[in-house]
Amino acid sequence: MATPVMDKSQSEPGAGGTATDTPYITATFRIRRFNPEVSDEATWEDFRIEIDPKERVLDALHKIKWEIDGTLTFRRSCAHGICGSDAMRINGRNRLACKTLIKDINPEKPITVEPIKGLTVLKDLVVDMEPFFQAYRDVMPFLITKGNEPTRERLQSPEDRERFDDTTKCILCAACTSACPVFWNDGQYFGPAAIVNAHRFIFDSRDEGGEQRLEVLNDREGVWRCRTVFNCTEACPRGIEITKAIQEVKRALITRRY
Known part of the structure; x- marks a missing residue:
């Protein structure tokens, strides 16, 4: 299983702080990938990123898409729990990625992210609604x-x-x-x-x-x-x-x- 990694520079020293003072943790996101143009089978792929645990799963998905793998596909819009477009299964439960804080889902273990069930998967986390x-x-x-x-x-x-x-x-x-x-x-x-x-x-x-x-x-x-x-x-x-x-x-x- 491939494990793409994004390294984040340590925070700049500030008043009364050092270069090692940082709120970031290293978290592993295990995402269920599916691309019908490549294979009929879905696979799991791990991404290790440094992120503030007070950020949301949606923020982590953005980091992965924008900085590691631009092919990762998911829906999102308002990012404030109003549009409902980013519903997905996170650690086995249906949640909105924009309302789920990383610190609340045990980031010490791999965080699983997969599409919601019962609807045909079109690509990665996107289903046919x-x-x-x-x-x-x-x-x-x-x-x-x-x-x-x-x-x-x-x-x-x-x-x-x-x-x-x-x-x-x-x-x-x-x-x-x-x-x-x-x-x-x-x-x-x-x-x-x-x-x-x-x-x-x-x-x-x-x-x-x-x-x-x-x-x-x-x-x-x-x-x-x-x-x-x-x-x-x-x-x-x-x-x-x-x-x-x-x-x-x-x-x-x-x-x-x-």
């Missing part, structure tokens, strides 16, 4: 109303808004869906994220499309496939109570009250 987004589109994640276009704002009480506040936090990172064992074994399952986004509108007092969404989720690949193992809730970087939302959708299907 189309099945995930298709499930999202299928639940109609937009306000549905009847009648003429309103002439004034649709008002809503704070209490009504609070009813679905938690599920408005979803950033579509797919961390929850790709942590679900049912999704791993059945790519047709809508998955937690789609159900969460359906919940956001089913329980919106201004919306009139609840019955349509419930019928979509009543499908054999819908909400009933959930086995309530809580992987999704544990994986969510936004702290959404996903399993609770799924149970509320199930209850609404049975009672038709929402």
